Structure formats: C-alpha cells, structure tokens
Amino acid sequence: MNLENPNENGRFGPFGGLYVPETLVPACKELELAFKEAWADDAFRKELDSLLIDYAGRPSPITECFNLSEELNCRLLLKREDLNHTGSHKINNVLGQALLAKRMGKKRLVAETGAGQHGVATATAAALLNLECCVYMGEVDVKRQELNVFRMKLLGAEVKSVESGSKTLKDAVNDAMRDWVATVEDSYYCLGSVMGPHPYPWMVRTFHEVIGSEARRQSEQILGTTPDVVCACVGGGSNAIGIFSGFVDTEAELIGVEPAGGAAIGRGVPGVVHGMESFLMQDEFGQVLEAESISAGLDYPGVGPEHSYLSSTGRARYESVTDDEVIEAFQLLSRTEGIIPALEPAHALAWVSRERNALVGKTVLLNLSGRGDKDVGQMMDVLNV
Amino acid sequence: MSESIQIETTLRNRIDSGHKILVAYITGGLGNDWIQTLHSVINAGADVVEIGIPFSDPVMDGPVIQKANDASLRSGSTPVSILNDVRGESVSAPLAVMTYYNLVYRMGHERFASDLASAGISGCILPDLPLEELNVWSEAADQSNIETILLAAPTTPDDRLAEICTSSAGFVYAVGLLGVTGVRSELADSAIQIASRLKKHTSKPVLVGVGIGTPEQAVEASKVSDGVIVGSALVNEMLKGASPEEVGEMVASFRVALDKNS
Numbered sequence: 001m002n003l004e005n006p007n008e009n010g011r012f013g014p015f016g017g018l019y020v021p022e023t024l025v026p027a028c029k030e031l032e033l034a035f036k037e038a039w040a041d042d043a044f045r046k047e048l049d050s051l052l053i054d055y056a057g058r059p060s061p062i063t064e065c066f067n068l069s070e071e072l073n074c075r076l077l078l079k080r081e082d083l084n085h086t087g088s089h090k091i092n093n094v095l096g097q098a099l100l101a102k103r104m105g106k107k108r109l110v111a112e113t114g115a116g117q118h119g120v121a122t123a124t125a126a127a128l129l130n131l132e133c134c135v136y137m138g139e140v141d142v143k144r145q146e147l148n149v150f151r152m153k154l155l156g157a158e159v160k161s162v163e164s165g166s167k168t169l170k171d172a173v174n175d176a177m178r179d180w181v182a183t184v185e186d187s188y189y190c191l192g193s194v195m196g197p198h199p200y201p202w203m204v205r206t207f208h209e210v211i212g213s214e215a216r217r218q219s220e221q222i223l224g225t226t227p228d229v230v231c232a233c234v235g236g237g238s239n240a241i242g243i244f245s246g247f248v249d250t251e252a253e254l255i256g257v258e259p260a261g262g263a264a265i266g267r268g269v270p271g272v273v274h275g276m277e278s279f280l281m282q283d284e285f286g287q288v289l290e291a292e293s294i295s296a297g298l299d300y301p302g303v304g305p306e307h308s309y310l311s312s313t314g315r316a317r318y319e320s321v322t323d324d325e326v327i328e329a330f331q332l333l334s335r336t337e338g339i340i341p342a343l344e345p346a347h348a349l350a351w352v353s354r355e356r357n358a359l360v361g362k363t364v365l366l367n368l369s370g371r372g373d374k375d376v377g378q379m380m381d382v383l384n385v
Numbered sequence: 386m387s388e389s390i391q392i393e394t395t396l397r398n399r400i401d402s403g404h405k406i407l408v409a410y411i412t413g414g415l416g417n418d419w420i421q422t423l424h425s426v427i428n429a430g431a432d433v434v435e436i437g438i439p440f441s442d443p444v445m446d447g448p449v450i451q452k453a454n455d456a457s458l459r460s461g462s463t464p465v466s467i468l469n470d471v472r473g474e475s476v477s478a479p480l481a482v483m484t485y486y487n488l489v490y491r492m493g494h495e496r497f498a499s500d501l502a503s504a505g506i507s508g509c510i511l512p513d514l515p516l517e518e519l520n521v522w523s524e525a526a527d528q529s530n531i532e533t534i535l536l537a538a539p540t541t542p543d544d545r546l547a548e549i550c551t552s553s554a555g556f557v558y559a560v561g562l563l564g565v566t567g568v569r570s571e572l573a574d575s576a577i578q579i580a581s582r583l584k585k586h587t588s589k590p591v592l593v594g595v596g597i598g599t600p601e602q603a604v605e606a607s608k609v610s611d612g613v614i615v616g617s618a619l620v621n622e623m624l625k626g627a628s629p630e631e632v633g634e635m636v637a638s639f640r641v642a643l644d645k646n647s
Contacts (some may be wrong), residue, residue, distance in 0.1 A: 009517065018517045019486060021445045023538035023560060025515045026545070164451055165441065177444045182564035184540060272487045272513070273442055285463045286491030287441040
C-alpha cells in the first residue's frame with residue numbers, strides 16, 4: 001500500500017483543495033492534466049530517471065551512524081539526500097517539474113525559496129534545460145543565506161528580494177504567486193514543497209517518492225526488515241512525505257519534526273492560505289502568524305495538506321524541537337560522524353537526540369534532507385566563532 | 386441592524402437609466418477617518434463601495450493595497466472592528482466587502498455572513514475562493530442574503546465564464562488584466578476582451594476592475610462594460626494621507642468622466 005492519492009477535488013481527507021484566484025484556476029487544471037499525462041508516459045519517466053541518475057547522482061546511499069548510534073543507544077541510519085546534486089532532496093522535485101514545464105511549452109520558471117535550496121535546485125534545472133528562472137526570496141533569508149543567493153545568480157537566475165510581511169518564506173510564496181498571476185501564459189510555477197493548490201501537494205510528493213522507495217529497499221538490505229522509526233523535518237513537508245511514502249504500509253512509526261517557532265500542526269489550527277486548506281499558525285481572526293525559526297527552510301507557518309491528513313488519521317506523529325536543540329544536533333552530527341547537516345534535518349536529529357531514552361534499542365531511519373554548507377556562516381555567528 | 390440595499394437591483398436601475406457604474410474600493414480601518422472617507426466617496430458618486438478587510442497574505446493584491454493592509458492591521462483593525470465601524474452608519478449606496486477566504490473560514494461561514502448582514506453589508510468578494518470551493522460559503526451567504534460577487538479572469542475559458550456568470554450575484558467582476566491589483570499606465574487590451582466576452586454570457590452587470598487607475602481608463606473600459614471598480618488609485622491617496630474630501634474629489638473625477646461619456 002502506498003500513500004493515498006487525493007480525491008477528485010484535490011483533497012487528502014478534508015485537507016488540500018484549490019484556493020487560488022480565478023486567473024490561476026485554468027493553469028492549475030492544465031497542470032493537473034499535463035502531470036497525469038506525463039507520469040503515464042514512459043518516455044517522460046525514462047528521461048526523468050536518467051536525469052536523476054546521471055545528473056543528480058541517485059540513488060542516494062544510506063549511511064549507518066556507528067559512532068552516534070553508540071552514543072544514543074539506538075541504531076541510526078541516514079538517508080543521504082545531502083549527497084544529491086545541489087545538496088538537498090529538492091532536486092528530485094525540480095527536475096520533474098522542469099521537464100514538465102518544458103513539455104508544456106513554458107519558457108520561464110518562477111519559484112519561491114526559504115533557505116535557498118529549492119531556489120538553487122530550480123536555477124540549476126533551468127540552466128540545464130535552458131529555461132529562464134526567477135526566484136523570490138525573503139529579505140531576511142537573502143541575508144542569512146547569501147551563499148545560496150550567489151549560487152542562484154551564478155546559475156543564471158534572477159533573485160528577487162521580498163520585502164513585504166515577515167520577509168521570509170511565507171512572503172516569498174505570496175510574491176511568487178503574484179508573479180504567476182501576471183505571467184501565467186508563459187511561466188511555470190515551480191513550487192518547492194508538498195503545499196499550495198492541487199495538484200502541487202500530490203505532484204511534488206510523487207516526484208519525491210523516489211526517496212522512500214530507495215530507502216525501503218536499502219533499509220531492508222541493511223536491517224533485513226523495516227526500521228522502527230522513520231523521521232524527517234517538516235516545514236512544508238516535502239522531504240518527510242518523500243521518505244514516509246516508502247514506509248506508510250509498514251509498522252514503522254512516522255515522525256515529522258517541526259521547528260517550535262513554525263509548528264503548524266503542533267500550534268496551528270486548520271486554515272486556508274497559499275491555495276490549500278491545512279493546519280496553519282494564525283491568530284483568532286485568521287491572520288497568518290509569522291513563523292520564527294533558526295532554519296530558513298522551515299520558517300513557514302503552514303504545512304502541506306497531506307501532513308495535516310496523516311496527523312489527523314494518526315498514521316504520522318508530529319513533534320517539535322527548539323532552536324537550541326537544533327544547534328546542539330547540528331554540532332553533534334558534525335562531530336561524531338563527520339557529516340555537517342543542514343539546519344533543517346538537524347531538527348529531526350534534535351528530536352532523536354532528545355528522545356534517546358524512548359528510542360533505546362530501536363532502529364531509526366532519518367532523512368538527511370540537505371547538507372550544512374549553506375548554514376556554516378550563520379552558525380559561526382550563532383556560536384560566536 | 387442596518388438596512389442593506391441590494392447591489393444587483395441598484396445597479397440594474399442605474400444601468401437601465403443610462404448610467405455607467407462606479408465602484409470605489411477603500412481599505413477598511415485605514416486611518417481614523419476611514420468612515421468619513423466611506424461617506425465622502427458615496428457623496429462623490431460611487432454607486433457601490435467595496436470595503437477591503439485586510440488579510441496578512443493578500444495574493445491577489447499589488448504593492449499599494451498590500452501596504453494599506455499592513456498599515457490597517459498594524460493599527461489594530463480586525464474583521465470585527467471594521468464591521469463594527471460600519472454598523473449603524475446610514476449610507477445611500479450598497480456596500481460590499483472584499484477579503485480573503487481564511488478570515489471567513491476562521492470566523493465561521495454562517496457567523497461571517499450574518500455579521501456582514503447585521504453591519505449593513507450586501508455583498509462579498511473573496512478572490513481566493515473559486516467556483517470549486519464556493520459551496521460552503523455560498524450556502525451561508527444565501528441564508529443571510531449576501532450577494533457573492535465572483536471574479537472572471539482573462540484566462541477563464543468560455544464554458545467556465547458561463548458558470549461564473551450563473552453563480553455570481555450583485556455583478557460579475559471582470560479582472561481586466563493578467564496580474565494583481567494596482568494602477569497601470571495604460572488600459573490593457575484584455576480588459577476590453579474579458580468585458581465583451583462576459584457581456585455575451587450574462588445580463589448581470591459586468592464591471593471591470595484591476596488596472597483601472599484614471600478616469601480615461603474608466604471611460605474606455607466602460608465602453609464595453611457596465612462600469613468599473615477603482616481601488617489602488619484611491620487607496621494610494623489614503624496612504625498618502627489624503628483627507629476624506631480629497632479622496633471624494635478623486636472619485637468625483639471618475640464620476641464626471643463616466644457621466645459625460647454615458
């Protein structure tokens with residue numbers, strides 16, 4: 001059994017839907033059809049597979065953490081999405097969407113980015129496939145992720161600094177959607193997570209299912225069975241849904257780890273923003289709250305609708321960790337395993353580390369969704385180095 | 386409870402007597418004197434006033450209305466405070482609100498609709514609530530006799546335009562261009578095209594909004610439509626600190642131009 005597909009209204013249970021301005025409704029419907037067609041087309045799948053293998057470096061390995069496992073008294077495995085080209089899982093989705101954009105005859109990719117990983121991946125795919133690329137990024141993130149800003153520019157993308165609202169990911173999504181409203185005829189909105197209006201949550205998940213299917217096979221080879229716990233960080237939730245997809249039919253506990261300052265499921269209630277009905281941090285009147293997280297990639301007050309659904313059915317559980325716990329975990333993995341994680345998956349590790357007593361003797365598979373190179377400058381400031 | 390005036394019948398009468406329609410959009414809660422501005426734009430000849438209830442993430446709005454939203458929210462405006470400001474005001478033109486769906490969702494559909502009605506509001510525009518998601522809201526709106534005004538866009542195919550025209554009440558809001566709200570230097574060709582396409586589908590009033598910033602553009606767009614919606618141009622004046630009278634004068638300039646040409 002796999003994750004369920006959304007119903008004909010683009011919903012996972014009560015969550016999801018299509019809440020966009022009329023201008024974009026025909027584009028979303030066209031995209032849904034184009035995606036279904038492409039996904040059923042062997043030639044498209046083959047082309048994507050070869051890009052994933054020859055260009056992005058898939059399959060990504062699983063690394064068993066012998067040193068850290070000893071310290072934590074569990075058996076910790078990392079799915080190494082940090083080893084993909086561009087340094088995170090984001091490339092899986094972006095290659096799929098960029099190929100689709102080409103197939104649909106679009107000339108330009110529009111994207112939002114938080115930490116810059118999705119922006120870099122989009123700029124990369126645009127360079128490879130000869131598409132124009134415009135990335136919206138909050139002013140706060142432009143400052144704390146300047147390396148990724150430079151990488152995007154080097155790859156030929158235009159980076160637009162977003163100065164409205166919280167000046168982070170939420171507002172970058174707003175501006176990317178506003179751009180798309182104006183450019184929908186030629187431009188393709190390359191959304192970076194399992195969020196937004198239908199068909200994005202479903203389509204982006206589908207492109208990331210490769211993480212789960214590889215990890216299922218690999219962990220069976222290593223463990224002879226499936227892991228007890230599968231965990232991943234959750235902002236919008238794309239890397240988490242990718243790895244969950246491989247284990248939803250097993251006994252494995254599925255744990256999504258949100259930042260305490262952006263815990264849509266932990267602290268939010270259902271709402272509608274960015275095209276979807278899902279859990280959302282908001283005030284009593286429905287104004288969306290500004291998330292506050294050390295990690296630009298998780299600095300988002302909402303969450304993908306399928307995570308809201310998995311939480312409501314109880315199939316996955318969502319926990320949160322503080323910035324301090326994340327800083328600790330960031331250093332822990334670097335020191336013990338020689339792997340510098342991105343701050344985003346350091347959230348998942350922070351949860352494992354905090355819950356070590358409950359995890360004694362268990363096998364834990366953690367999706368290491370990105371590498372930490374982009375974060376070292378920020379961490380130098382945080383650690384007063 | 387304030388007595389509300391129905392939008393569609395009001396507009397029908399005006400149109401039948403040879404008038405072009407002018408809808409003025411102002412941001413609710415923007416400045417202490419925004420209620421005076423409301424009266425002023427009605428006195429200056431607005432046939433309907435659209436009151437924006439600010440939302441934190443207005444994806445259909447350009448920089449001017451975003452800025453107005455932020456300023457209004459910072460001063461403490463809420464949907465409740467804005468409706469309270471309006472409630473009990475005696476106005477001679479029908480009122481509508483424009484806001485985003487999450488505020489309705491959060492308050493509850495029925496309560497939002499009945500609060501609009503009790504504040505004397507006749508219509509509601511929710512630009513992020515397309516036909517596909519309309520049902521729950523429209524049931525609540527119908528119960529409180531709120532007219533739900535739907536948007537039609539240049540990208541909307543013909544069969545869908547027909548559906549939008551059937552479901553829209555009050556008038557049909559023709560989005561004049563591909564883009565968000567805001568003043569443009571020229572009227573987009575798409576404004577004329579969408580208005581004439583809509584006129585073939587419906588006898589309901591068809592008004593063009595988004596990108597109508599000058600009386601000349603209003604006149605041009607009204608040649609094929611029943612009138613226009615003017616928002617950012619007025620809100621920009623409010624942001625610059627214009628008095629209610631000054632905002633009224635701007636509305637009057639649109640009114641005069643439209644009347645001269647109708």
